[in-house]
Amino acid sequence: MKFTSRLKAAIFCFTMISAATFAQAPAQEKIEVSDTELGQVAKAFMGIQQVNAQAQQEMVKTVEESGFELERFNELYEASVATxxxxxxxxxxxEKFGVVMNQIQNKQASFQKQMEDAIVKEGITIERYQQVAVVLQSDKDLQQRLQAILTAGQQ
Incomplete structure (x- = not known):
């Protein structure tokens, strides 16, 4: 139960960071994505997941070090974003909530840079990564190809 609460807190905290990290590009028609390029996208995605996990841990630590219970911080956060x-x-x-939110927001630029670096490191531009990510939302064939690459990479 405590792990679930911690995870929920981390997800709520990270949501505000990841939402701003990669602005959604306009929906596009089906695009051609080679297996090589999709492999680059998959590796970048795994790198972003690692940054995400690190960011979640750091945000939970920031909240806990402030003296907030994670559940209470989440209540305040939810109230701050839901009218x-x-x-x-x-x-x-x-006031304490505001201070913690500022600390988390100050870390946002660093996490965003790390995510961008994870993409560029794989030899793909951020713009192309975003383009493929948008198409992945609706292209079932591309989703299956990506899933196969990710599964093979985990074995």
Whole structure:
């Protein structure tokens, strides 16, 4: 149960970072992606996942070191992004929440740079990675090809 709460907290924290990391490109028609290029995308994706895991750990650590319980921090975070949620908080708690959010946001640029580096390291441009990522959302064949590469890479 505690691990689930920690994971939930990390996901909520990281959501605000990853949402801004790679802006969605406009939806596109089907594009040609070679096996080599898809392999580059797969390796970049795995690199981004590693950065994501590191970022989650660092954000959880930041929240815990501030003295917040992760569950309480999540309640405050959810209330800060959802206009229909209202959570009671003391002025001291609101101030502490603001400080922690600033600390997390200050780390965002570093995590974004690491994600971009993970893409470029694989020999693919960020723009092309984004283009393939957008097409992957709706192209089932491309999804299956990527999944096969990712599965083979884990064995």
């Amino acid at each position: 229909d949620k209202n959570v009671e908080a003391s002025s001291e708690e609101k």
